[in-house]
Amino acid sequence: MKIAHYGNTAGNGYHNWRILGEVSDVTSERVLSYSDHCLSSAAWERLDFELPDALFFEKADWSRIDEANELEAWAMDRRLLTGELPTTDRAEETRNQRIERYQFWKRKAGRTPNQLSQDNCADIHIAYGFPVQQVRNPSRGHFVALEHGTLRWISRGLESDSAMRQDYRNWLSTVDHLWVTNLDDETVALAEEILPDRWTAIPHPYYMDQSAPYDEDEVLRRYLLQQTQSEFLLLMPSSINFMPDHDKGTLIALEAFTELRSQGHPVGLICIEWGRQVDDLKEMLKFHGLDKYVTWTLPMPRVKLQRFMASVDVVLDQFRLKAFGGIAFKAMEQGAPLISRGVTATASVIIGSVPPYMSAGTADEIVRHVETLLTVTNSFGRDETRLRYGSPLREWFCKYHHHGICREIQLATYRTMIAGNKTDPTPSWSGLVGQFG
Numbered sequence: 001m002k003i004a005h006y007g008n009t010a011g012n013g014y015h016n017w018r019i020l021g022e023v024s025d026v027t028s029e030r031v032l033s034y035s036d037h038c039l040s041s042a043a044w045e046r047l048d049f050e051l052p053d054a055l056f057f058e059k060a061d062w063s064r065i066d067e068a069n070e071l072e073a074w075a076m077d078r079r080l081l082t083g084e085l086p087t088t089d090r091a092e093e094t095r096n097q098r099i100e101r102y103q104f105w106k107r108k109a110g111r112t113p114n115q116l117s118q119d120n121c122a123d124i125h126i127a128y129g130f131p132v133q134q135v136r137n138p139s140r141g142h143f144v145a146l147e148h149g150t151l152r153w154i155s156r157g158l159e160s161d162s163a164m165r166q167d168y169r170n171w172l173s174t175v176d177h178l179w180v181t182n183l184d185d186e187t188v189a190l191a192e193e194i195l196p197d198r199w200t201a202i203p204h205p206y207y208m209d210q211s212a213p214y215d216e217d218e219v220l221r222r223y224l225l226q227q228t229q230s231e232f233l234l235l236m237p238s239s240i241n242f243m244p245d246h247d248k249g250t251l252i253a254l255e256a257f258t259e260l261r262s263q264g265h266p267v268g269l270i271c272i273e274w275g276r277q278v279d280d281l282k283e284m285l286k287f288h289g290l291d292k293y294v295t296w297t298l299p300m301p302r303v304k305l306q307r308f309m310a311s312v313d314v315v316l317d318q319f320r321l322k323a324f325g326g327i328a329f330k331a332m333e334q335g336a337p338l339i340s341r342g343v344t345a346t347a348s349v350i351i352g353s354v355p356p357y358m359s360a361g362t363a364d365e366i367v368r369h370v371e372t373l374l375t376v377t378n379s380f381g382r383d384e385t386r387l388r389y390g391s392p393l394r395e396w397f398c399k400y401h402h403h404g405i406c407r408e409i410q411l412a413t414y415r416t417m418i419a420g421n422k423t424d425p426t427p428s429w430s431g432l433v434g435q436f437g
Contacts, residue, residue: 009129228268240275249319352430404436
């Protein structure tokens with residue numbers, strides 16, 4: 001079986017390429033990467049390195065990092081873009097600039113990927129996110145798509161993105177199968193509406209790190225405590241977004257942090273300089289007199305982020321969407337105490353269990369969870385807190401979200417498709433739990 005991968009939204013393409021490439025009778029090849037953004041690179045998921053500067057995150061120049069440059073050349077067979085993408089500040093761009101950017105992608109993706117898909121005699125073609133929906137109608141094989149928050153974007157994206165969102169919806173209706181990784185009710189309902197009986201829930205493609213969990217960096221921890229004038233560290237690595245179309249619950253976390261400090265709890269906050277409302281959040285923190293208890297860091301690749309998690313007391317993910325994604329399962333794999341929005345009843349049935357992190361959707365709930373962690377830490381120490389509230393997360397993750405589950409669900413479906421039979425739409429992977437790791 002030959003599988004071709006197009007795109008790499010949020011690292012899904014890279015991880016799935018590795019996961020499926022482990023199978024002896026599968027040839028798993030990367031066909032194209034469409035972006036210079038760090039989040040669309042193999043290096044971001046595999047290597048431990050420091051960003052040279054803030055601009056590098058959105059437009060990576062891998063020639064500046066030898067090991068990363070070599071990995072990118074090896075992992076990506078060819079690049080989609082041959083020219084320069086019109087660059088603007090995404091938060092400030094006008095409607096016309098958004099249209100110009102979209103049309104640029106569409107022109108490029110409407111030519112080169114189509115040629116690649118026609119020339120590529122793969123049995124299965126997998127597309128990861130926008131704009132690779134322009135890769136269509138391969139001359140051989142079956143076409144599938146992987147969702148990563150993109151179905152919600154169809155219904156709640158910006159008005160100025162309406163043409164892109166409709167184009168994506170139309171394209172999804174033509175694919176042979178859809179993999180759904182976000183199991184909130186809105187995403188599941190849209191999957192069933194657009195592709196009835198042609199979608200299946202799978203764990204996020206995420207090749208587990210054999211070096212995790214990582215040890216605490218005592219020097220780093222002392223530095224962070226000093227920078228935040230605190231005794232207990234909260235890490236908020238999610239992007240800073242609180243606009244309606246992409247709300248990560250940043251303001252809920254800010255309200256909780258404000259309340260914790262007002263009650264005299266010696267907590268410090270670490271934020272990532274990533275997202276649409278970074279400057280707005282900095283102004284709010286300053287307005288509330290909290291900026292001296294907060295330190296900021298540049299975005300961190302996967303390995304560095306998990307090393308960082310080993311030196312803090314709790315990870316705050318997101319508090320709006322009833323789904324867990326990239327940040328949550330990095331924390332769970334590390335075995336770091338985690339507070340995040342709980343999953344839906346539908347998700348717990350599909351998975352076969354409820355993720356055992358501290359569930360919160362309000363500032364009061366976050367405050368109560370942090371106070372619990374503070375009490376245990378003050379009474380028994382950080383090691384005991386990790387044992388009680390971190391280790392169970394890692395155990396759960398290795399059992400219920402192992403990449404072997406993701407691999408076996410896909411292979412069964414692909415073999416059914418290649419044989420010309422109807423795929424099983426049953427969106428559940430609980431039957432595979434405990435067979436890997």
